[in-house]
Amino acid sequence: MRYAQGGGLTDERRVFREKLRMGAAERFARGEENAVIARDLRVSVRSVQRWRKTWSQGGPRALASKGPASLPLLSDELFAVLELELVKGPVAHGWPDQTWTLSRIKTLIGRRFHKSYTVQGVAALLNRHGWSCQVPARRAVERDDAAVAGWVKETWPDVE
Template sequence: MRYPQGGGLTAERRAFREHIRMQAAELFALGHDNAAIAKQLRVSVRSVQRWHQAWEHGGTPALESKGQASRPKLSEALFEVLEQELAKGPVAHGWPDQTWTLARIKTLIGRRFHKTMTLSAIAQMLHRHGFSHQVPARRAIERDEEAVTGWVKETWPQVETPWRRSGPGSASKTKPASR
């Protein structure tokens, strides 16, 4: 299962799972068997056994949701500061061009907030806040369209391997002729 928000469940999904645990608590109070509860709620017997043990020690409150598994590394206030820093551009932070990369953002977070994050966590955080991968709106001024067209027509076909063989092949991975 892929989780949104870079880990953990959505609030709706947490509430749904808590509702199932509360149904199980009602059935525990009525004295139902763990296997019967698991079948009725369509969950594993092991989960019901864990819930039952928690219910016996702490009652129904022990089955309530504890909230998100982890908090984000950057709070909303820190993310606003990060947004302001990103708006200044990479050149203002010492990079030679105006391209933000995940590695550069990771370095900026480390310098500014003294926190470390993985590149994927940074990408998920940015996506959560509405950022997306962007392609430059304009082509470089130095771009030579004739050279690009010539390279695509002449050089690329020689570099690219053909998708299909000209002769018959084999689906066998063990047959040397199929490679």
């Protein structure tokens, strides 16, 4: 199964799918029809057909999960190093301002770890480790929040 965002199944979802396949294997042994199995398990008939073919060639063991499709390029230890690099800020790595972008992080990963990620892959990597996209609030340095609050309470009602 492929995902447009470059992701894959989580461990929980992989276990769930394996249970579905094993349940289907028991039903194959009982001689049930593909359409009935597909309807009961809420999967496509084509999936059940593929599972049945695999089961007929290799038995229930052939339907067992083979683990994740691929391992992440950056291990948890390397990601911890990346986090330390990100904390230093973009200026420390040669960029002119203090804004991290996905393409900058991609470049940093390439320079520091000699690993090649796509921009979408960097986004997935960061999301997987609990990072989120944040846009800084653009406010004037001279802004006086107390004066703004007073204006909203006193002047704005008169304007309305």
